[in-house]
Amino acid sequence: MAENNQSADAISNMEAGPAGDSMEDVEDEEVGVQERVIDDKVNLVLQNPQVLASLQHQLDSLVGQQSGYIESLPKVVKRRxxxxxxxxxxxxxxxxxxxxxxxxxxxxxxxxxxxxxxxxxxxxxxQIEPTDSDCEWESSEDEEEEEEDNKLAVSEPQGSVNELKEKAQLEDKEEENPPxxxxxxxxxxxxxxxxxxxxxxxxxxxxxxxxxxxxxxxxxxxxxxxxxxxxxxxxxxxxxxxxxxxxxxxxxxxxxxxxxxxxxxxxxxxxxxxxxxxxxxxxxxxxxxxxxxxxxxxxxxxxxxxxxxxxxxxxxxxxxEEGAEVDxxxxxxxxxxxxxxxxxxxxxxxxxxxxxxxxxxxxxxxxxxxxxDNEEEEDEDGDYDPAKDTKPSECKQQ
Structure with missing residues (x-):
């Protein structure tokens, strides 16, 4: 039994790495190194402006790609x-x-x-000064002035209200009157x-x-x-x-x-x-x-x-001119x-x-x-393929 145990320990030590790691750990580490090397190479390639431009062009060409439904239709349908x-x-x-x-x-x-x-x-x-009839236009400012007059009428005696109005009219006359x-x-x-x-x-x-x-x-x-x-x-x-x-x-x-x-x-x-x-x-x-x-x-x-x-x-x-390139x-x-x-x-x-x-x-x-809002609601897909529509139709009871 002792000899058997020693044999098992020897096999286990053979499978372990220099630091006592298992073979599985060593393999994982090698895979990680390979992945990092690949990532470094990809990053290096992507730093090339020409490569980026080519990739962008290919991605742009995929925008709005159709699903292939139209191409799959029978010739007689395409004719229609x-x-x-x-x-x-x-x-x-x-x-x-x-x-x-x-x-x-x-x-x-x-x-x-x-x-x-x-x-x-x-x-x-x-060149002309608008007449009173030309200026007949109800606005929110007029409503505010009317509300202010009503407040004055409630809070002040009639004599005081008249005096305030006369004072306001006098101030209006003294206001600057640009052309x-x-x-x-x-x-x-x-x-x-x-x-x-x-x-x-x-x-x-x-x-x-x-x-x-x-x-x-x-x-x-x-x-x-x-x-x-x-x-x-x-x-x-x-x-x-x-x-x-x-x-x-x-x-x-x-x-x-x-x-x-x-x-x-x-x-x-x-x-x-x-x-x-x-x-x-x-x-x-x-x-x-x-x-x-x-x-x-x-x-x-x-x-x-x-x-x-x-x-x-x-x-x-x-x-x-028509046909000329435009920068x-x-x-x-x-x-x-x-x-x-x-x-x-x-x-x-x-x-x-x-x-x-x-x-x-x-x-x-x-x-x-x-x-x-309307743009956000637009469907970004290409042509509609009825064969791919698996949503059940909804029934509405009146």
Whole structure:
């Protein structure tokens, strides 16, 4: 028995490692080392920008991948789908005609709006003083004033109330009475985040002279619109009107007709600003030292660089020719420019007073919130495969 025990101990010692570990522990340790080596190699590969870019491209290509249900359908069913696509194409063509007529309707009503916009401009610029009937508008401020008067009537004798009212009226008469509505358009630009980012501190003294913004529609065959910014005489430039034209296209893209969502802006053209000497806020003078290569002497030269300014809006980047490659920065600038032009046309000009008071900004914020909620509810899967739908149908009793 003793010999047997010694034999078993010898076998056990043979299976143990140098530190007395079992064979299983040694194997686990070797696997761990191998895993760490693999991890190190993977991390090293992932540090390569080219590898990362390739991986990102492959991942992007997987977004929105279909489940394969459509490809698995019989040929006769695919043939019917082609018929539906042709119907869809005809629908898109009709939709384009619809938007053409909508544009004609916009042109018609733009002429009807002109009288209202002209009167708005006259009030803002103090050309006319609104009559009492023009100012008949119930607001929350009026309600607050009425509540305050009622409180005074309850807490004070009638004589005291009358005295207080007379005093308030006297103070109103002594109040400063500026002409029109000061800084109307500047306030609007600063109220809207999309536009406020464009306005620099050195732009504000100029924009205080902005007295009106108009939209002029272009009728067929060329669809588009022009934004017109009217300025009072000022010390910065001689232009009375700064214009920017946006050209739109209504036809679906022949190469991708099903992406059509209505008319879209595809180019814009600004105007030249006749700056007075030393008043151009779109450029800045920068002094730089230059060293002569041969002589080793240095001199100071003055160069002009582009400066951030609202008035760069009138000098948009040129739209590349069809088929030409567009760099990411130019594409981003064009996209932002088109968005701003559309925003002026659709929101700012028609609802100017509400952007001045801030009421329209609250409405825009609520609409954006609703859109975000809808986006979260959208299904991110590709095509629906009925064969994979295992959820039982629900029955609702009336």
């Amino acid at each position: 789908i082609k018929a539906l696509k042709k119907l869809q194409l005809n629908h898109t063509k009709l939709e384009a005609k619809f938007y053409e007529e909508v544009h004609q309707l916009e042109c018609k009503y733009a002429k009807l709006y002109e009288g209202l916009y002209e009167k708005r401009k006259d009030v803002v610029t103090a 029109g509505i000061p800084e109307f358009w500047l306030t609007i630009l600063k109220n809207v985040d999309l536009l406020a980012d464009m306005v620099q501190e050195h732009d504000e003294p100029i924009l205080k002279n902005l007295r009106d913004v108009k939209v002029k529609y272009c009728e067929n065959p060329t669809m588009g619109f022009t934004l017109e910014f009217y300025f009072d005489e000022n010390e910065y430039f001689t232009n009375q009107v700064l214009k920017k034209h946006y050209t739109m296209k209504c036809e679906p893209d022949e190469s991708d007709p099903f992406s059509y969502e209505g008319p879209e802006i595809f180019s814009s053209v600004g105007c030249s600003i006749d700056w007075k000497k030393g008043k151009n806020v779109t450029v800045r003078l920068v002094k730089k030292k230059q060293k002569h290569k041969g002589k080793g002497t240095t001199r100071v030269v003055t160069k002009t660089e582009q400066n951030d300014s609202f008035f760069n809006f009138f000098n948009p980047p040129a739209v590349p 990411e920065e130019t594409e981003s600038l064009l996209s932002a420019d088109f968005e701003i032009g559309h925003f002026f046309k659709e929101r700012v000009v028609p609802r100017a007073v509400l952007y001045f008071t801030g009421e329209a900004i609250e409405d825009d914020f609520e609409e954006e919130g609703e859109d975000d």
